[in-house]
Ligand code: HEM
Ligand SMILES: [Cu+2]
């Protein structure tokens with residue numbers, strides 16, 4: 001009876017169920033994962049611009065050996081906030097918060113995340129964190145670096161330092177909330193027709209990242225809260241003149257913050273694993289190798305933190321143990337790189353902006369990874385620790401390895417998110433400027449560090465001035481490289497070429513819905529019939545059938561032979 | 568028919584990559600001069616890694632560029648690539664080779680670290696009854712550079728962090744011992760038995776020198792790039808650097824740990840003398856000023872910022888007094904800020 005009534009009624013949109021969101025919905029406590037994803041991406045990008053301005057100010061200061069552009073204390077405040085913003089308010093929120101939220105439900109065939117309200121709450125912890133960091137400049141700005149080692153952090157700019165701690169606790173909480181949400185979503189809401197080996201690698205990466213964040217983030221929070229107590233409430237956990245130990249803080253800090261490096265990079269690796277096969281029209285090479293290597297990196301990544309403390313208060317046995325574990329991380333990382341390169345082999349590669357940024361990432365990450373291996377060995381690390389060699393290394397990994405990946409992701413999924421294509425010539429200009437800028441800025445820094453320039457300095461030995469000028473020019477190129485990107489995004493979002501549902505011919509589920517997707521993602525949930533990377537599989541099926549036939553003939557022969565034998 | 572040229576190409580490419588890598592590993596010229604016993608060890612390890620890294624970079628980067636060009640999509644071709652999604656032998660190969668490389672590097676770097684003395688900080692202290700041994704060393708060692716050794720025996724006890732005795736001096740007392748204090752924004756070097764306190768480090772070339780590092784306010788890090796040695800100076804924990812300088816000269820001492828606004832200006836010098844010159848320096852400073860005073864002058868770079876940094880003569884005097892008081896037996900004494 002009820003059914004009959006339903007069928008009789010002409011189809012009607014329920015009024016509370018609009019098809020798409022309006023612009024102002026993006027400024028509210030919206031619980032749609034796609035809105036939240038875009039909120040994360042846009043907010044993170046704004047912080048990226050702010051952090052980038054700080055970087056340009058620092059590089060301008062460093063064009064000359066003397067401290068003559070900004071006051072050295074302000075320099076340190078810029079330094080601290082640049083690092084903090086780039087890590088906690090740009091890479092992590094953009095990669096996990098932005099892409100993770102936007103893509104994971106679409107990729108596993110869910111209508112939303114498992115806990116939509118928690119999801120929105122997690123996002124809304126970010127703007128206040130940013131406000132705290134920027135507000136801290138009115139109180140002198142936290143100056144102890146993004147690592148905030150005591151005693152320096154307990155004796156300088158106490159109010160600003162406390163604001164810095166609160167900001168980190170906010171983003172840490174946000175990250176824990178997000179992680180729980182991702183784990184449950186992937187585990188429980190994957191549509192039944194999708195086998196585990198059909199789960200897109202981006203989701204594997206998000207899963208690994210979330211597990212890692214759950215284990216490590218609380219330790220950071222603990223360390224920071226103890227520090228907050230030392231600063232404000234007279235405790236002395238880390239105060240050497242009252243029985244505290246300053247090295248314990250370093251252990252707590254790096255137990256989180258080294259894995260944090262993987263928190264930043266693993267989702268980006270996930271993005272690579274989606275972009276490269278689609279743009280190269282090839283199945284990903286080594287699906288399980290890539291999935292398992294993410295998990296391996298997480299596991300081993302929990303046991304490498306002391307390599308940040310080789311010159312600090314660590315006894316020799318620790319240096320040995322952590323040398324080995326650090327070097328071992330290079331193996332699963334290498335496996336990933338080789339797999340992506342092998343995916344390119346025999347492809348029909350579209351050399352568009354998304355692909356260029358992807359191969360750019362591979363190139364930069366190879367350099368950053370190789371210098372990372374040198375840092376894993378104590379003899380070399382002791383020489384270059386806390387020098388510009390390290391700055392070069394982590395910017396190759398973080399800028400080359402993350403920013404390139406985020407751009408690749410944006411060029412790849414922008415059509416899905418907005419329904420419009422980005423402009424290719426502008427995208428390629430953006431890529432070329434970014435590639436030149438990155439190498440010009442960060443390559444010479446290797447030499448600076450090896451030759452004797454420490455990091456985190458507003459003034460340095462004049463012998464390093466010439467090389468520093470090159471780095472500063474590079475930084476200006478990088479700053480300039482943003483302009484074509486910004487123009488592209490703003491213009492294309494309004495006026496770009498219409499994209500259609502699946503402009504790249506992707507096979508994962510997000511390409512089965514409209515662009516931009518409907519509010520609940522699909523009118524009718526899709527059914528998974530092929531894997532996300534089954535490019536060229538018809539061709540392969542034909543080939544395999546041929547092989548089978550040949551084998552069959554051969555079997556026939558054998559049978560005959562056996563028959564004869566029996567006789 | 569295809570096979571032969573392909574393998575020749577691969578062979579040629581392999582030879583070229585190998586040659587380039589070895590050349591780069593030997594000629595990158597990225598290091599400053601070597602002025603300690605440890606420096607060549609570090610540089611050799613780095614050069615080997617540079618060789619391997621160059622080879623890997625060329626192979627991977629070469630493959631990327633070659634594939635991207637060779638397999639780019641031609642206009643109008645909307646088909647898919649070759650549907651290969653794995654190859655077990657290949658994957659085993661590229662897991663095993665890097666694994667072998669990192670195991671090799673791990674073992675090799677532990678060996679280097681051992682030879683640098685990295686495994687023996689606080690070595691001489693394990694011989695608490697080593698007084699006789701100490702005397703024996705004094706007897707063997709040249710005059711003038713060893714007379715502070717008995718003091719060290721009394722003073723040491725809890726160092727387990729840093730670079731200690733290298734195998735050739737294992738179990739022996741150092742020839743020269745210097746207490747180093749880092750403070751915002753200066754290094755203070757104290758020769759306990761001579762009553763000399765200086766703003767620059769003077770050491771004899773070819774002698775076994777031990778620095779005991781401490782910090783009076785925040786963490787600093789003592790680095791001499793030409794020695795390839797660095798160790799944090801941590802408030803509340805004494806750390807050690809033990810080395811032999813191998814080349815007379817003047818080298819920078821750099822603070823490598825963020826220690827405040829003028830961290831970048833916390834620079835001074837180490838002067839590696841010939842043993843004779845060193846003895847001369849010792850006697851001049853002792854005779855000229857006696858145990859209570861010093862030749863201390865703030866490092867010139869810091870001097871420019873003295874007002875801003877809060878270093879003033881009283882503070883310096885205070886640190887020096889503390890060091891002087893602590894001199895004979897400062898085992899449990901922590902420099903604290905008051
Ligand atoms: C826009 C281009 C960028 C430039 C020109 C730049 C430049 C700099 C400079 C000059 C420093 C100071 C180095 C030191 O003295 O230790 C620095 C530090 C740092 N940067 Fe960047 N950077 C850029 C982008 C990024 C990105 C994208 C990230 C991370 C995703 C990042 C993360 C960091 C971190 C963590 C530090 C260390 C801060 C600290 O020592 O407390 N940077 N950067
Ligand atoms: Cu310092």
Ligand SMILES: [Cu+2]
Nearest residue numbers: 822824826830
């Ligand atoms: Cu410093």
